[in-house]
Amino acid sequence: MHDFLKTANGEREVDLHPSMAAMLREYISRPVGSTHFLDGRWKPKPGSSLRQKSAQLDRMERNANPRPF
Incomplete structure (x- = not known):
């Protein structure tokens, strides 16, 4: 981990x-x-449980806030 940005837009x-x-x-x-x-x-x-938790939270948010078509 670095304490600087690789580019100005980083x-x-x-x-x-x-x-x-x-x-x-x-x-x-x-x-x-x-x-x-x-x-x-x-x-x-x-680490896999953290990825699963993140994916679960994403699904919950999508279900709570469906996109209009």
């Missing part, structure tokens, strides 16, 4: 579901070298 703003934003804030606040994204039993969550 900055992005990304909309996140509030629960994913909270999970990301928790991840960033942990000290380097600590276990990230723990489940309810204090075991590390696999």
